[in-house]
Amino acid sequence: MYHAYNLMTVENDEEVSISYLPEMLEGQVAVLSSGYLSPTQALQLLDGLKHSALFREDQYSYILYPNKELPRFDKKNTMPSEKVAQSKLLKKLVANGNKQVIEQDIKGNYHFNSNFNNAKSLSEALNNLDEAYETLVIDEKENLLQIFEDIFDHKSFTGRSGTFFGYEGLGSIYWHMVSKLLLAVQENCWLAINTNETPEVIGKLLDHYYEINAGIGVHKSPELYGAFPTDPYSHTPATKGAQQPGMTGQVKEDILSRFGELGVFVNNGKLCFKPSLLQTKEFLQTASTFSFTNLNKEKQTIALQENSLCFTYCQVPVVYTLSNNEKIEVVFNNNKHMEFNEMHLNVEVSKSIFERKGDVNHIIVSIKK
Incomplete structure (x- = not known):
């Protein structure tokens, strides 16, 4: 991965x-x-x-x-005691009862000021401390900002998920x-x-x-x-x-994805059929009918035989049928037929379908079993 x-x-x-x-x-x-x-x-x-x-x-x-267990509320914003022990500024603030930056709860745990919402809040609080803390702030500010980030790890936040x-x-x-x-x-x-x-x-x-x-x-x-x-x-x-x-x-x-399963592609302006991903179980086990709306917004049906399936492409019905040979038969609305021994149409017929000219009635694609 x-x-x-x-x-x-x-x-x-x-x-x-x-x-x-x-x-x-x-x-x-x-x-x-x-x-x-x-x-x-x-x-x-x-x-x-x-x-x-x-x-x-x-x-x-x-x-x-990955799913995860979030820390309980009372475990959040908890500063390790050793970090406090290593900081002269934090120890002095706690000893003086100053809660502008840090406070100690009744269990002895240490927490940053609960009003802080980001590192900028902490930085401003440090800058606003009394002059008596100024030297310690200068010495420890960067370290305290790093402790803040280590606890909250804002850079790894991915939102609601x-x-x-x-x-x-x-x-x-x-x-x-x-x-x-x-x-x-x-x-x-x-x-x-x-x-x-x-x-x-x-x-x-x-x-x-x-x-x-x-x-x-x-x-x-x-x-x-x-x-x-x-x-x-x-x-x-x-x-x-x-x-x-x-x-x-x-x-x-x-x-x-569905058109990919059906194997319908356009290559160099030609409509191609390559249903290599299609599963045999999708073909009809018994005869049925397929209903669709043509380019004139008219409801129509096509009779389907066993071992066939149907879908529309640019509102032209395409019938897949299992066969011993591969070929394509295009049926036009003037009752003319055109056959292709390769699994793609020519540019002219493809263009007519893309532009929805209404010349093509339906297409029959014979697929090897």
Whole structure:
């Protein structure tokens, strides 16, 4: 797996140090989409992701960041006693009962002023101390600012996903990011296919793809999903079913992924069909009909036979049918037919479809079983 963000800390005029945030789903999506990985490396990443703290077994999907236990309220903003013991300024403030910077509770624990909301607050409080503390402030200010950052670690703050308990909080699945993962994995499936990777690598990548797809939930029971699975929801918290109804950008990735599964591409102005990812179980087991709205906004139906499926592209029905040979038949509205022995149309017919001219009635794509 890959680090999503590197945190840089300026140590002095000549040095910086690098630290890392915990695993992030978006980081894995980013590297999968970057084109940096080979198919084999992508497979290794996905295997690691499946066994990481990001995998959520109950929903068979992935959370944004690893879940964690937050410190209890009385454990927050607690300064180690040894840090106080090492500071002449802090010891003097406590001894004098001055609470502008630090105070001691009834249990003897030390805390920064509870009104501070960032390092600037601490810096201003130090500057506002009585002149009697001036020399100590000059000597210790930088050290106290570092103690403040060590306690609160503001540079590692990732927002509500690391501090809330519901909706977009700890342990939540953010479904849009899962759909981004799905699309990124599909891109690597196609990379493996187009570069003639081994059947084993291609097969395992496809296994990951369809596992992630199943985890998104459209075929889950309402009991498991926590809502009607066909309704759009933004998040699924750690302790509940789907929450926050409303459509996010997830729909964009899902549409792109679906056309990728169907193998519909445009290459050099030609509409191409390469359904290498499509599963046989998607084809009809018995005859049926397909309903659609044509370019004239008229409701129409197409009769479908066993071992076929149908979808529309630019409102033109495309019928896939399992066959012993590969070919494409274009049926025009003037009852003329045109056949292609390759799995792509020519530029002229493709252009007519793209521009929605209404010349093409439907397309029949024969696919080898």
